[in-house]
Structure formats: structure tokens, C-alpha cells
Amino acid sequence: MSGLQAALRQDRAQLGIGMMLAAWLLFSFVDTSVKWLVLAGLPAMQLAFMRYVGHFVISLADVGRGGFNIERFRTDHFAWVGFRAFLLVSATCLNFIALKTLPLTLTSAIMFSAPILVCAFAVPLLGERVGPWRWFAILLGFAGVLVVIRPFGETFTWVTLLPVYNALSLALYSIITRKLSGIVSATTMQFYMGALGTLVLLPFAIWTWQSPATALDWVLMIALGVWGWAGHELLTRAHGFATANTLMPYTYSFMIYLTIASYLVFSHVPDVYTVLGAGIIICSGLIIWVREKGKTT
Numbered sequence: 001m002s003g004l005q006a007a008l009r010q011d012r013a014q015l016g017i018g019m020m021l022a023a024w025l026l027f028s029f030v031d032t033s034v035k036w037l038v039l040a041g042l043p044a045m046q047l048a049f050m051r052y053v054g055h056f057v058i059s060l061a062d063v064g065r066g067g068f069n070i071e072r073f074r075t076d077h078f079a080w081v082g083f084r085a086f087l088l089v090s091a092t093c094l095n096f097i098a099l100k101t102l103p104l105t106l107t108s109a110i111m112f113s114a115p116i117l118v119c120a121f122a123v124p125l126l127g128e129r130v131g132p133w134r135w136f137a138i139l140l141g142f143a144g145v146l147v148v149i150r151p152f153g154e155t156f157t158w159v160t161l162l163p164v165y166n167a168l169s170l171a172l173y174s175i176i177t178r179k180l181s182g183i184v185s186a187t188t189m190q191f192y193m194g195a196l197g198t199l200v201l202l203p204f205a206i207w208t209w210q211s212p213a214t215a216l217d218w219v220l221m222i223a224l225g226v227w228g229w230a231g232h233e234l235l236t237r238a239h240g241f242a243t244a245n246t247l248m249p250y251t252y253s254f255m256i257y258l259t260i261a262s263y264l265v266f267s268h269v270p271d272v273y274t275v276l277g278a279g280i281i282i283c284s285g286l287i288i289w290v291r292e293k294g295k296t297t
Contacts, residue, residue, distance in 0.1 A: 016242030019234045020250045026231035028257035031107070032265060033220040033227075035099045040217055042210055044096040047224060049205035051092060052197025054225015055232075059191040073191070075184050084176040085193040089200060091169040098162040104258040105270040109148045109278035110163035112255065115248065115285050116141035117171035137287035144280030147273055186236040190229065248289045252282055 034047050063073065075081055098107055120138045145167075149160045180189065212218045238247055255278060262268045270278075 013242040013246055016238040016240070016247060017250055019238035019241065020247045021253050023231045023234035023238065024251060024254040025257055026227045026234070028254055028261060029227045030224055030231070031095070031099060031104055031258060032261040033224060034096050035104060036265065037212070037217060037220060038096065038100040040213065042212060042217070042221070043208035044100065045093065045201060045204035046208050046210065047221065048089075048093045048096050049198070049201035050221050051096075051224040051228050052089065052194055052201060054222065055190070055229040056194030056198040056225075058226070058229045059187070059194040062187055063191045073188070075188055075192075077180060077184055078192075080176055080180060081184055081189055081192050082196065084173055084180070084189065085196040087169040087173040087176070088193060089197040091166040091173070092197070093201070094162040095166050098159050098166075101157070101159050102163070103268050103270065103274070104262040104266070105255070105268070105278070106148060106160075106274050107163045107166075108255050108258045109274055109281060110145055110160075111167050111170065112252065112278070112281055112285065113141050113145050114167045114170040114174065115251070116281070116288065117167060118174050119288050121171055121175055134288050137284040140287070141281050141284035144277045144284060146277075147280060148277030150273060181239075186233075190232060190236075193232075194225075194229070249286065252285070255282075 030051065034044075034051075037047055038044055095107060095111075116138055119134055145164070149164070177189075212221055259270065262270070
């Protein structure tokens with residue numbers, strides 16, 4: 001490889017990393033805003049609807065550029081696209097419910113067991129081989145989740161299980177996205193995700209609707225869909241500039257963003273168990289990343 005080619009490849013990788021960092025920053029805006037709004041008394045299902053209706057409007061405009069031809073909305077993999085959308089929509093709803101009572105740092109720590117679960121699910125669903133080091137990392141990540149949620153501690157509540165479901169959903173979502181990559185366009189997947197979330201959540205939003213009390217609350221509520229759509233757009237495009245193995249460590253920036261936001265906005269400092277469990281989960285994820293990187297180099 002010539003020096004110019006290597007430099008161009010490095011520039012593309014840096015652009016992908018920048019997109020990944022920006023995507024998770026936008027996702028942290030969503031979670032922080034939702035926690036602010038649910039504490040202000042707005043229903044979680046109303047906020048989930050606003051998250052997807054904004055996403056849907058932007059995606060519809062994106063798909064419809066150049067004319068609303070029915071062929072632009074077709075896909076031969078509708079069942080998988082729909083199931084993928086369901087996984088994310090359901091995870092969003094339960095995450096918004098959990099954020100009313102759980103700290104941002106706790107929900108994000110549990111959510112980041114998703115890459116570990118992807119490794120475990122890849123065996124039966126993708127037929128991939130997982131060696132002893134990665135099985136060790138999977139078990140280590142599971143131990144980290146137990147440290148965070150403390151299922152037998154006095155502080156444990158059923159709400160703590162909601163982020164566990166979210167991690168499982170996001171793991172399956174990632175595997176389905178991997179299977180559909182190159183077969184179904186990102187624009188099509190974005191559209192159906194927004195459409196499903198809007199249609200399913202509309203009745204709940206109407207039933208529970210409460211108008212925000214301040215102009216700031218209105219702005220934050222409307223911005224949820226924009227931030228969500230833009231984050232997924234950047235996340236998808238980042239993989240066009242850098243490999244998944246290059247990008248994976250930068251997903252943990254989400255924890256950093258939310259820890260800072262949790263302290264600045266809600267004056268919350270994570271307890272020792274959340275920090276310890278998050279550290280174990282990150283270590284297990286990095287072990288998997290190192291083993292995966294070794295296979296592709």
C-alpha cells in the first residue's frame with residue numbers, strides 16, 4: 001500500500017470515528033432530555049412517540065426525495081426489517097420508563113452488555129465460532145451486569161430489569177442489522193423504524209398526552225426525533241468509513257457523556273457498584289474486541 005493510500009485510509013477511519021463519537025453524543029442528548037422530561041411529569045410513552053414521529057417525518061422526506069414511487073418503499077425482507085424496528089421501539093419505550101427512576105449511568109452500564117450478548121448470540125444465529133477467551137469475556141460481562149443491578153440487594157427493584165431487556169433487544173437488533181447490511185438500504189430501514197414507532201405509539205401518546213409546561217420542555221421534546229434520527233444516520237454512515245472493529249471501542253463514549261450529563265444536570269454521582277460493574281463490562285467488551293481484531297488482521 002502506498003503512503004498516499006495509507007493516509008487516505010487513515011483519514012477515512014478518523015472520519016468514521018468522529019461520526020461514531022457524534023452519534024453517541026446525540027444519543028446521550030436523547031436519554032438526558034427524556035430523564036429531564038419524565039421528571040417534569042411527561043409520560044414516557046408520549047416521549048417515545050415524539051422520538052419516533054420526528055424520526056418518521058425526516059425518514060419519509062429522505063425516502064421520498066425524487067418522488068414518492070412505491071418501489072422506493074419495497075423490500076423483500078419486510079419481516080426482518082419489521083422485527084428489527086420492533087426491537088428498537090420496544091427497547092426505547094422501556095428505556096424511557098426506566099429513566100424516570102434509574103440513574104443514567106446505571107441504564108447505560110447495563111445497555112453496554114449488548115456487544116457481549118452479540119458475541120454470544122452470534123454462535124446460534126450466525127454460526128460463528130467463539131473461542132475460550134471470548135466465552136470468558138461473555139461470562140465476565142454477565143458478572144459485571146450482576147454487580148450493577150445487584151439482584152439480591154436491598155436497592156433492587158423490578159425496574160432494574162428493564163435495561164436488561166434493552167440490552168438483549170439491542171444485541172438482536174445489531175445481529176439483524178448485520179444480516180441486512182448490503183441487502184436493505186439504511187434509508188429503508190430508517191423509514192420502517194420511524195413508521196412502526198409512530199403507528200404503534202400514537203394511541204398511547206393520545207391517551208396519556210400532557211403539554212409541556214415550559215418552552216425548554218417543548219424544544220427538548222420536539223428535538224428527540226431529530227437527535228434520534230441523526231444519531232442512527234451517523235452510526236450507519238460511520239461503518240462506511242471504518243471497520244466495526246475500529247469503531248467498537250468508541251461506543252463507550254456514551255457512558256462518559258451520560259456520566260457527565262448525570263452530574264451536571266441531575267447532580268448524580270454513580271455509586272461504587274455501578275462504576276465497578278461498568279468497568280467489568282467494558283473490560284469484557286474490550287477482550288472481545290481484541291480477539292475479533294486479531295481474527296481480521
